[in-house]
Amino acid sequence: MILSGGRLVLIIGIFFLFISCDRQKVKESGEVTTPExxxxxxxANLLEKIWRLNPEWATSVGYHKYDNVLVIPTPERLKGEVASYRSMLQDLHQINRTALPLDNQTDYQMLESFFNGRIWYATVLKPGEWNxxxxxxxxxxxxxxxxRYDSLxxxxxxxxxxxxxxxxxxxxAKNNIKEPTLEHTQLAILQNKGALTVLEEVADSVKIARLKPFEKDFLRSRIATAKIEVNxxxxFLQQEKLPLLRKKQGRSFRIGKELFAQKFKYDIQSGYTAEQVYQKALQHKEYLHRQMLAITQKLWPIYFPDKPLPSGLPGVKQLLGKLAEQHVRRDSFLIAIKAQIPQLVKFVNTKKLLTQDPSKPLVVRPTPEYMRGIAGASISAPGPYDKNADTYYNVTPLTHYSAAEAESYLREYNKYQLQILxxxxxxxxxxxxxxxxxxxxxxxxxxxxxxxxxxxxxxxxERMMLEQGYGNNAPEMWxxxxxxxxxxxxxxxxDYSVHVLGMTEKEVLALLVNEGFQEExxxxxKWKRATLSQVQLSSYFTGYTEIYDLREEIRKKQKDKFNLKQFHEKFLSYGSAPVRYIRALMLQK
Incomplete structure (x- = not known):
């Protein structure tokens, strides 16, 4: 198409206007604003849109504007969410990222990755169809x-x-489930049974609340309806889905190499690929075995004075088994955890490892039933909008275990390992x-x-605490x-082996018991957890490796000026950003 001179001049003018607006923008009022x-x-606008789309997440971080909203997960709603995230990406891309200070560039990249990740989840992974x-x-x-943010x-x-x-x-929900996995179906049954206990707690709370009589009637009626729907x-899952799944007529829980690599990219945001992390973990396993063999040689005569040390890993396993005999009673597990918390607070303060905030309580409690089925211990923390709320340390009771299972679990979380936990x-x-x-x-x-x-x-x-002398540098603790x-x-x-390489349950148990020295x-x-999650199990090793490497890099650079407390507090000041972004911020000149 041939442009007339006038139109060509106009387009050139608009082009240069966009360039000049990269660095500043003129509001209608005439006020000039910077990219920052x-x-x-x-x-602020994007966060508000995120909370409107995700009311339960908003509640969890202390933003209670949308507490009364229950998102109905219809296909139309899902399409609308995807369109919203794409629109938010367009809003974000109005800003020239390179014109921002590095700290804000990190926020930009985190938002961009979040939106792309949500779109990928909804259009590619589609967990709502199989989980x-x-x-x-x-x-x-x-x-x-x-x-605790408002009245009951x-x-x-x-x-x-x-x-x-x-x-x-x-x-x-019933309409969305196309081809569920057996494992996620069983989890859904367990956790929705837990939802029934939550509804019972709501019903009990109605009795003491200062609601008007008609409000109580409405709520009781809705609780009754909710119980019917949950049941x-x-x-539906037990009668329509489980029989087919037990006949192998369902989707595998393994997501495969391509999806695993993509999910790793969005969830982990590491400088390494999923396969690189897998290879690094294989190498680190060999390093740890060498360290454990050296300590075993030192401790063996103390614990087995009349018994020769077996060669290789069996000796390590026997020694760990001996140490595992030192554990709390089944009915004292939660009590023992509560008792150790003040000891850890005192050690951190004495060693001046970082500044703690005694005004923020930590409440140790049994894991609520609706949360059970994946992890034995976890933290439920308030978000930045509700900073003064309690943080809960969830510990799953051992009541569902047989005597033998409980003993095995307690041996795993013995005197030493419980402290590390x-x-x-x-x-x-x-x-x-x-x-x-x-x-x-x-x-x-x-x-x-x-x-x-x-x-x-x-x-x-964990490693830092032991390096600073926690446990008196006892070789048993190390x-x-x-x-x-x-x-x-x-x-x-x-994680990688199960989802990408097809590792079987038998192979996983052999690896964890024989080379990881874990109780059965x-x-x-852990096998169960690997079938229910993807990529999350890789996060521990990946993040730990990047953080430790960053600390050692800064220590080497600062030499005698390096201060551990300052490193910790500066690192933590960047919220929960990916380590690669924190690294860039801490090393910036």
Whole structure:
């Protein structure tokens, strides 16, 4: 097409106008705004749109504007979400990222990756079609019920409006499930049974709330309807789906190499690929075995004075088995965890490893039933909008285990390993890191948490505590930590091996028991977890490796000026951003 001179001049003029607007923008009022000011405004708008699309996530981070909303997961709604994320990407791309300071460039990249990831989940991975555990009202209702941000009466009003939509919610869930996996179907049944207990708790709360009589009647009616719908969904899974799945007429839980690599890219956001992490984990496993063999040679005469040391790994396994005899009683597991928390607080303060905030309580509790079925211990932390709420340390009771299973589990979490678990989950691990994340000047870095950074910090904290003398440098403690770190390493190995290389349950158990020195009960739980998650098991090793390498790089660079406390507090000040971004921020000149 040939352009007239006038139109050509106009287009050239518009082109140069866009270039000049890269660095500043003129508002209608005549006020000039910088790219940084524009980005600050866009970030606030994008976050509001994110919370509107994800009301339960918003509740979990303390943003309660949409507490009463239950998203009905229809295909039309899913298409609308994809369109919204694409529109948000366009809004983001109005800003020239390179014109922003490095800290804001990181926020930009995190938002961009988040939007692309959500689009990929919805259009490629499509978990809503094969994972029935995606549908459960229990978590969202419990989050509101257990909150402390408003009166019980007002929180129950939000719950009442939320569960009003429970019938179309579970109807859409049933329609969405095309080809479920057996493993995720079983998980959905277990966790939705837990949702029934949440509804019972809501019903009990109605009795003491200051609701008007008609409000109580409405809520009780809606609770009754919700119970019917949850039970209907459970029956649907048990009667219509499970019989077919047990005949192998369903989808495999393995997602394959291509999807695994893509999910790793969006979830982990590492400088390494999934395959590179797998190879690094294989090498690290050999390193850990060498360290454990050396300590075993030192400790063997103390624990087995009249017995020759077997060659190779069997000797390590026997020694670990001897140490595992030192464990708490089955009915004291939760009590022992509570008792260790003050000890960890004192050690961190004495060694001046980082500044702690005593005003933020940590509540150790039994894992709520709607959360059970994946991890034995976890942290439920408030978000940056609700910083003063309690953080919960969830510990799954051992009541569902037989005597033999409980003994196996307790041997795994023996006197030494239980302390490492508490460092990981609580202080200075997840609990401490998430308290710092809530204080981050960037909301983006606080709410768009990177799993590899979060888990990596917890694993790093274990090693750092032992390096600083926790446990009096006892070789037994170090041997146990090497075993624990070996578990993190094997997590990455089996994650990739199961989903990409087709590793069987028998092979997984052999790897974890013989080379990871795990108790059989723990190994079986890990196999189960590998069938229910993808990529998440790789996050621990990936994040830990990147954090430790960063610390050593900075230590080498600063030499005598290196201060461990300063490193920790600066690192944690960047919220839960991917480690590769934190690295760039900490090394910037």
């Amino acid at each position: 000011q524009q980005f600050t405004e866009i970030k 029935p555990a995606e549908y459960n009202i229990g978590g969202g209702v419990a989050e509101i019920l257990n909150g 009466t007002n929180r129950l009003r939000s719950i009442s409006l939320k569960i009003e939509q429970v019938v179309p919610y579970y109807e859409a 209907s969904y459970i029956d 508490n460092i990981h989950e609580a202080i200075p691990g997840h609990y401490t890191q998430l308290i710092y994340a809530n204080k981050s000047p960037s909301l983006i870095k606080a709410v768009l948490g990177n799993g590899a950074m979060v888990e990596g910090w917890a694993v790093y904290a 041997l146990t930590w090497y075993k624990w770190n070996l578990r993190v390493t094997l997590n990455a190995i089996l 009960a723990e190994a079986r739980e």
